[in-house]
Amino acid sequence: MTTIKLHPRLDNGMQDYPEVAGFAGGTLMCFCESDKVTVKVGSQTLHNHACGCSQCWKPEDAKFSLVAVASRETVEVVSNEDKLAIVDETAAIQRHYCKDCGAHMYGRIENKDHAFYGLDFIHTELSAEKGWSAPKFAAFVSSVIETGTPVANMGNVRKELSNMGLPTYDTLSPELMDLIAAKAAELKGTLQV
């Protein structure tokens, strides 16, 4: 048990993430009682992580979002697509949310020069299936200050996350940051592999 509420799916520890080898995806459902938006994801997710940024969707009172990626070819809206809208069309990640319940169903990058083009951002807590990839790190941790976490609590926030096996970063993980820098270098013509 964490002593600080981070996210309902983290606060009991990683037991809520029984990652299954060979897991092949599932269906994300919005919170509406009827006419649910459903999105089929035909693959396991990658890079699942806790995110402290203010744009990623999270349950009320959670400090962190839990967000992972899947290849956009494997992500398909199956029902009630007409209930979806984009939070901010100018953002790098276009977050498609249900206008009725507010759940973010998937985030998509349309800029082909973005390092993460081709990957959709999804919240596997919207799926009833068990076996999705478990969170592996915490990103944009300092940003939770902007959403009201007291500065004095930050030591404990980082400690709780570390204790459950999630290294903490105030940006993305080194692996992902290297990918972003490599894409920037590629575009500038300075990339060395």
Added chain:
Amino acid sequence: MTTIKLHPRLDNGMQDYPEVAGFAGGTLMCFCESDKVTVKVGSQTLHNHACGCSQCWKPEDAKFSLVAVASRETVEVVSNEDKLAIVDETAAIQRHYCKDCGAHMYGRIENKDHAFYGLDFIHTELSAEKGWSAPKFAAFVSSVIETGTPVANMGNVRKELSNMGLPTYDTLSPELMDLIAAKAAELKGTLQV
């Protein structure tokens, strides 16, 4: 000795940084053989760190810059101020450099809403005095990919920095990132201390 060239003042280890308690500052000098720009810094520096970003000034062939801050009230151009110009007036940090030799003498933030307003960014390697604060971490490490470090070398770059006692971040240190987030929260009215 590092096996990768990081910066001339790091490659022999921290022996080149004999930090002295009570050290009260010194004089930065540009590289010109005559009519040197000199800048007096009347205090010890804080937050000295290696920086991998592409904007901080660094010696030729160095992967990282070494940069620290001092209160702007303690930083004063003493001679040949007319040789100084600003690299980019639109950047958050206005870097004042010597037009003749290229050395960056100090970086200043003029935006009073910036978290680091009041602190000037300086390179103490431009001073002959010994005793300045030693580097304590490495920032914007992934960014060295953009300036030509091969992606395949990044594991070793992070390892070398860690081995010399510099924790590596792909942004600033958690302490500084919390300050930036707190300033953003203050401006948004969401700050809790």
